[in-house]
Amino acid sequence: MKKNDEIELEIIDNGINLEGIAREENKVVFIPGAIKGEKVRARIIKVNNSFCIGKVEEILTPSPDRVEPFCSVYKRCGGCCGQHISYNKQLEIKKELVKNTLDKQKVNYAGIDDVIGMGVPLNFRNKAQYPVRKTVEGVSKIGFYAKRSHDIIENEECFIQDQEIDRLSKEVFKLLLLKGFEGYDEKENKGDIRHILIRRGYHTGEIMVVIVVNNKNIFDDVRMEEIIHILKEDDNIKTIVLNYNGSKTNEILGKEEKVIYGDGYITDYIGDKRYYISSKSFFQVNTIQAEVLYDTLKEKLNLKGNETLFDLYSGVGSIGIYLSDNVKQVYGIEIEPQAVDMANMNMRLNNVTNAEYIAGSVEEKIEEYEKRNIHPDVIVVDPPRKGLDLDSIEYIIKFAPEKIGYVSCSPATFARDLKMLEPYYNIGVVTPVDLFPNSEHIEDVVVLTKKK
Ligand SMILES: C[S@@+](CC[C@H](N)C(=O)[O-])C[C@H]1O[C@@H](n2cnc3c(N)ncnc32)[C@H](O)[C@@H]1O
Incomplete structure (x- = not known):
């Protein structure tokens, strides 16, 4: 296979950017815009040692899940990559991607739910x-x-x-x-x-x-x-x-x-909690699905009301404040000082008196709780895409909470981190929630319970 070759390819899978995947001459070929099950004629536009990239020239056998993109600039714009795939199929592909990522890491988890999608997956970004x-x-x-x-x-x-x-x-x-x-x-x-x-x-x-x-x-x-x-x-x-x-x-x-x-x-x-949001503070971009995500977490945590909960990577305190009625005390850590200011204001706005938010990195600040003799029953983590760092994982294991709620926006680092927690925790059913229709992104939520 060389650059500019035109070849017919069977699409055997969809990859992490929803692109089609084919195999030819022992090489993986990534073909953006193609769907699993399709046969396409593609032009090879890039050749690498281990993989090639192809461009769809003609769809020879279209997938029944192929739909007309709703946006006139879809093919050129980098904002979306899934508009050519029916929404139900997008959800199916995302579930497969999460499952494959967990299985590749040999994570021992209780199962995976179907992705919770949006009713109308349009005009959702806030x-x-x-x-x-x-x-x-x-x-x-x-x-x-x-x-x-x-x-x-x-x-x-x-x-x-x-x-x-x-x-x-x-x-x-x-x-x-x-x-x-x-x-x-x-x-x-x-x-x-x-x-x-x-x-x-x-x-x-x-x-x-x-x-x-x-x-x-x-x-x-x-x-x-x-x-x-x-x-x-x-x-x-x-x-x-x-x-x-x-x-x-x-x-x-x-x-x-x-x-x-x-x-x-x-x-x-989000639900009945109101939040101040500033320019630099993180806030989930899909408000409707954020509520679904937080409710899924809440249900899985099955809180009794007497727990001490750590809200790590807390943003404007959204998760901790959301759960504050269901626990005894919340302690949150967030690196962006402006978001911590918002979290403190959000406590007052919602008459929450059982929470405390501090500014700093989780890896540096988490030991303060040990020094203060504060022991969590539940730790909720919602890290950025790079996932948890080793120091934080070690501290979480040392704190040995009964439950860990893990909210993730990156299946790869989610699987990696779960594998490290697995010797100490049973990993429950993973629920993917779609906050980003028509894109490759997906949120996952799972609760881990301490092994006896
Ligand atoms: C995915 S957001 C989650 C925020 C919040 N839990 C929510 O649901 O809105 C991740 C947050 O982690 C913060 N962050 C990134 N690296 C961090 C670190 N090393 N320590 C503490 N917070 C960090 C980011 O500023 C961001 O607010």
């Missing part, structure tokens, strides 16, 4: 962060990055974003251009506006606008006053924040911020 870029022709554009590049794909309507967020992001963009601001030039590290980030409370409708700028002088630019004046006409816009990011980096937000309108946060509900 947060959009659109790059704003200046092209070589000098035109400023807003959109998603194209697949595997930083070219901007403009789109009239994005069907995964909250519709109001989608509309407003374009309005803010136009307003910024009208006032003479320009998009960011990534190559030269020049220009004014890097990203427009908008959050909207699903239940409250409250909106936060964050404009990420490449030049700190914009913090005091009078044109921003004019922009505030126009935007605040919309009663739902509760706060506007300028964030400065001057580094050559893929990270969206920089460290420094200036709140130019409102308090710097909005609120939203």
